[in-house]
Amino acid sequence: MRVFVAGGTGVVGRQLVPQLVARGHQVTATTTSAAKLGVVQRLGATGVVMDGLDATSVGEAVAKAQPEAIVHQMTGISMAHGGKADLKHMDRWFATTNRLRTEGTDYLLAAAEATGVSQFVAQGYAAWNGIREGGWVKSEDDPLDPLTGTSAQPVMAAISHVEDVVVKAGGAVVRYGGLYGPGATDDQVELVRKRQFPLVGDGAGYSSWIHVDDAASAAVLAVEHDATGVFNIVDDEPAPASQWLPYLAACAVAKPPMHVPKWLARLIAGDVAVIMMTEGRGFSNAKAKRDLGWQLRYPSWREGFKAAVA
Ligand SMILES: NC(=O)c1ccc[n+]([C@@H]2O[C@H](COP(=O)([O-])OP(=O)(O)OC[C@H]3O[C@@H](n4cnc5c(N)ncnc54)[C@H](OP(=O)(O)O)[C@@H]3O)[C@@H](O)[C@H]2O)c1
Numbered sequence: 001m002r003v004f005v006a007g008g009t010g011v012v013g014r015q016l017v018p019q020l021v022a023r024g025h026q027v028t029a030t031t032t033s034a035a036k037l038g039v040v041q042r043l044g045a046t047g048v049v050m051d052g053l054d055a056t057s058v059g060e061a062v063a064k065a066q067p068e069a070i071v072h073q074m075t076g077i078s079m080a081h082g083g084k085a086d087l088k089h090m091d092r093w094f095a096t097t098n099r100l101r102t103e104g105t106d107y108l109l110a111a112a113e114a115t116g117v118s119q120f121v122a123q124g125y126a127a128w129n130g131i132r133e134g135g136w137v138k139s140e141d142d143p144l145d146p147l148t149g150t151s152a153q154p155v156m157a158a159i160s161h162v163e164d165v166v167v168k169a170g171g172a173v174v175r176y177g178g179l180y181g182p183g184a185t186d187d188q189v190e191l192v193r194k195r196q197f198p199l200v201g202d203g204a205g206y207s208s209w210i211h212v213d214d215a216a217s218a219a220v221l222a223v224e225h226d227a228t229g230v231f232n233i234v235d236d237e238p239a240p241a242s243q244w245l246p247y248l249a250a251c252a253v254a255k256p257p258m259h260v261p262k263w264l265a266r267l268i269a270g271d272v273a274v275i276m277m278t279e280g281r282g283f284s285n286a287k288a289k290r291d292l293g294w295q296l297r298y299p300s301w302r303e304g305f306k307a308a309v310a
Contacts, residue, residue: 003223004067004117005029006052006108007074008045009036011184012123012176015216016073017043023220028065030074032081052104053096062111069119069223070112072162074100085187088270090151094158101158109169120171121222122162126232127178128207128280129156136206137238139284140230150271163230172227176215177208177234177283180301181308184212189309192249198258200265200273203242205280208234209301211308214294221292231288237300238282244301251309 003020007013008029020027021044029045030052031037040047050061052074062070076082076096086093105122112120129152130138131145147156163173179185191197210233218233245257266274288294298304 001069002026002067004062004065004070006072008040010073010075011179011212012073012215014043015212016219017045019216019220030061052100055107058107059111059114062115067117070108070117071219071223072105072108072122074104076100087273090272091154094155098154098158102161105162105165109165119223119226120166120169121219122166122173124162124173124175125159126175126208126234126283128205128276130281130283132279132281137282137284140232140287152272167229170228172222173230174219174222174233175230177210179212179215180209180304181212189252192252193254195255195258198260199241199245200260200277201262203277204240205276205278206238206240206282207244207280208238208282210234211298211304214296214298218288218294221294225292227292232283232285233288234283234285235296235298235300241277248305251305
């Protein structure tokens with residue numbers, strides 16, 4: 001198939017493009033910077049400069065590529081696009097990402113319609129943000145948490161937008177757990193090594209993780225299966241922070257994480273960090289395995305962290 005990857009240079013794009021190419025697809029992939037066109041070419045794709053927040057730029061890039069499928073992997077979370085990571089003010093840190101998930105998705109869907117593209121796959125998020133009631137592990141039938149009243153509320157609204165419009169258009173949303181692997185967790189591991197990533201309260205909140213390689217392979221399958229609907233793309237072992245964080249520290253050959261009470265964490269890092277670590281809900285991957293035939297290279301963060309962080 002001819003596949004158009006919007007955001008071909010990010011942590012997911014850099015795994016996704018070569019996987020698509022290896023399976024015989026003809027890939028056009030985007031970057032916002034002409035200086036990165038060489039990166040895209042080395043991944044095996046035709047590179048194109050596109051601003052996902054400019055409808056004309058998106059329309060022209062898609063029309064020129066004449067794809068049969070579009071994959072939306074545009075986010076603006078890195079320092080270059082989102083500024084310094086700021087969990088306490090997620091609305092600021094994610095301002096560009098939120099626009100890429102709302103306006104950017106709308107522009108890509110309009111371009112898909114104008115060019116007659118039948119298959120659309122977009123990146124969503126399912127790490128610790130399941131509805132905070134009932135069990136610790138959620139399926140696609142359970143709602144996501146709107147995180148009302150926190151700085152993550154606009155982030156969740158943008159994620160809902162992606163899911164609403166993409167599913168309505170007959171496409172698929174691959175909801176990624178917390179990404180790790182090449183380039184994906186360097187900043188967090190650095191904090192762990194400096195003992196600046198503490199366990200909050202009892203650390204009972206769950207997270208789901210996913211290696212970038214497995215995140216990419218799920219998107220490939222969603223394209224090839226002409227999938228529709230939302231899919232939790234997470235590993236087999238959702239786990240509380242009290243388990244995965246000390247393990248991550250051990251893999252990074254760091255001292256065990258410090259413990260801080262909730263009130264102090266709230267003061268330093270804000271509500272979202274406290275919710276994530278004490279009340280977060282993880283996710284089940286049963287649907288993606290069943291419907292897409294997805295098999296994970298790293299079924300658990302236990303072997304994945306060891307391979308990625310050591
Ligand atoms: N589920 C998760 O946990 C999750 C999901 C995504 C990212 N992250 C994390 O966020 C961090 C940064 O991710 P990243 O390295 O992939 O960088 P990023 O800054 O999020 O960029 C991702 C992709 O979006 C593209 N992009 C950014 N702004 C754009 C725009 N206006 N128009 C079109 N495309 C645009 C980038 O292109 P260019 O830079 O080439 O211009 C790049 O290809 C990593 O630590 C990663 O693990 C986590």
